[in-house]
Amino acid sequence: MRVGAFRGLTVLLLSLATAPAFAGVLPEDRGDALYHRYEGGGVEIDGPSVLVRKQVGKSTSFVGNYYVDYVSSASVDVVTTASPYTEEREQWSLGMDYLRGNTTMSLNYVSSVESDFDATTYSFSVSQDMFGDLTTLTLSYAYGDDIVGRSDDPSFRAENKRQQYGVGLTQILTRNLIAALNVETVTDEGFLNNPYRSVRYADSNVPLGYSYEPELYPRTRTSNAVGLRARYFLPYRAALEAEYRFFTDTWDIQAHTGSLTYVHPWGPFTFEVKGRYHTQTGAHFFADIFPRAQATNFRGRDKELSPLTSTTLKLKVGYSFIDENRGWSIFKKGTLNASIDMLSVDYDEFSDLTTGAALGEEPLYHLDANVIQLFISLWY
Amino acid sequence: MANPMLIRRLAGAVALLVLAGCGNIEPWVKPYERDRLADPIMALDGDPVSTSYIQHVYEAREGARGGEGAAGGGCGCN
Numbered sequence: 001m002r003v004g005a006f007r008g009l010t011v012l013l014l015s016l017a018t019a020p021a022f023a024g025v026l027p028e029d030r031g032d033a034l035y036h037r038y039e040g041g042g043v044e045i046d047g048p049s050v051l052v053r054k055q056v057g058k059s060t061s062f063v064g065n066y067y068v069d070y071v072s073s074a075s076v077d078v079v080t081t082a083s084p085y086t087e088e089r090e091q092w093s094l095g096m097d098y099l100r101g102n103t104t105m106s107l108n109y110v111s112s113v114e115s116d117f118d119a120t121t122y123s124f125s126v127s128q129d130m131f132g133d134l135t136t137l138t139l140s141y142a143y144g145d146d147i148v149g150r151s152d153d154p155s156f157r158a159e160n161k162r163q164q165y166g167v168g169l170t171q172i173l174t175r176n177l178i179a180a181l182n183v184e185t186v187t188d189e190g191f192l193n194n195p196y197r198s199v200r201y202a203d204s205n206v207p208l209g210y211s212y213e214p215e216l217y218p219r220t221r222t223s224n225a226v227g228l229r230a231r232y233f234l235p236y237r238a239a240l241e242a243e244y245r246f247f248t249d250t251w252d253i254q255a256h257t258g259s260l261t262y263v264h265p266w267g268p269f270t271f272e273v274k275g276r277y278h279t280q281t282g283a284h285f286f287a288d289i290f291p292r293a294q295a296t297n298f299r300g301r302d303k304e305l306s307p308l309t310s311t312t313l314k315l316k317v318g319y320s321f322i323d324e325n326r327g328w329s330i331f332k333k334g335t336l337n338a339s340i341d342m343l344s345v346d347y348d349e350f351s352d353l354t355t356g357a358a359l360g361e362e363p364l365y366h367l368d369a370n371v372i373q374l375f376i377s378l379w380y
Numbered sequence: 381m382a383n384p385m386l387i388r389r390l391a392g393a394v395a396l397l398v399l400a401g402c403g404n405i406e407p408w409v410k411p412y413e414r415d416r417l418a419d420p421i422m423a424l425d426g427d428p429v430s431t432s433y434i435q436h437v438y439e440a441r442e443g444a445r446g447g448e449g450a451a452g453g454g455c456g457c458n
Contacts, residue, residue, distance in 0.1 A: 132407025184446035225447025247444035255444040
């Protein structure tokens with residue numbers, strides 16, 4: 001019996017060993033330097049992001065990223081209940097990819113530091129190329145640990161724990177079509193609201209007709225997202241990509257996001273146009289105004305958790321200054337890129353309190369923002 | 381009554397066929413037919429720094445998150 005089992009195992013191992021092997025590939029060595037600028041709704045955020053990736057030996061690739069946000073905020077939230085502020089967020093990340101046969105294992109560490117918020121994330125993923133490299137299956141897990149503070153109260157300290165589970169399937173469907181399916185679940189536990197933000201409630205004792213009290217969110221949140229995208233090579237060398245994502249969470253937010261991208265190369269230039277549409281319902285504890293103080297167990301007036309619709313038009317141009325067929329010095333390829341994302345958000349229930357309108361007559365808030373990116377990429 | 385030895389042999393043969401099948405699935409898009417998929421315009425994430433930045437912007441401005449990643453593509457063109 002034991003001999004039979006051993007023989008069966010040997011046959012099984014041999015059949016696996018003789019299966020055809022297709023080697024996977026590590027990401028290409030490259031360096032990117034990006035300048036980003038967000039401007040809209042009284043908020044300006046800009047800064048650099050620098051990424052360097054280098055392969056060491058035959059099977060390992062290291063990647064490092066340094067990213068900074070310089071924030072100057074006089075947003076509608078801030079001017080309503082607080083004072084404009086400036087601050088800086090600095091983020092470091094280090095990662096490693098290890099390739100063995102058709103399997104890539106990745107480890108990543110991210111540290112983000114602000115004066116009143118520290119976030120640390122550890123992540124691990126495994127990717128397997130299968131079926132003649134037509135299919136890539138990726139399983140990922142991330143653990144995040146946040147420490148929330150208050151700049152006006154050094155004794156305030158709260159924590160969040162976050163766990164992220166992902167499954168991704170990328171599939172070559174035809175010689176012109178590739179598609180990717182991603183499923184991601186995120187669970188948060190801890191202090192999830194903004195320690196500075198307030199909600200308003202009706203108060204007939206004050207001339208304004210309403211007063212403010214601090215937000216109070218549930219201490220847990222679980223979200224699920226399913227995203228599907230497909231990219232198609234058009235007959236005259238151009239690409240079309242369609243993407244759809246469905247999102248739902250335990251705060252009763254449901255969102256649908258869709259986008260369409262067209263990429264058109266022309267000589268050394270590459271032009272890209274993208275339209276994106278997003279619509280969502282609000283969290284169950286969101287209200288523009290509560291009927292009285294402490295009216296509900298949980299309460300929030302974060303406009304991002306309110307019902308809204310956002311549209312984005314993206315225009316991008318890339319210029320290849322080192323042609324990949326010729327190279328230059330140690331560089332195989334080099335590109336310069338500029339893009340603008342014009343974001344427009346309509347809030348269905350979040351009022352603009354900066355207009356001075358009487359209670360009940362405030363107009364709904366609308367946000368227009370421009371996001372500019374300029375970056376250089378070098379492959380070596 | 382069926383011969384247990386025969387059943388075992390048949391099961392072994394089926395297992396071997398399944399394993400051999402897994403190992404030899406004929407890629408319906410051959411490696412030499414993937415030139416278009418290897419074109420940089422077909423990269424699902426050609427500019428990772430830019431992609432992660434803009435996803436960060438959307439996560440800050442909207443209530444949804446996740447589900448937007450993509451693996452390399454398995455075609456040797458990632």
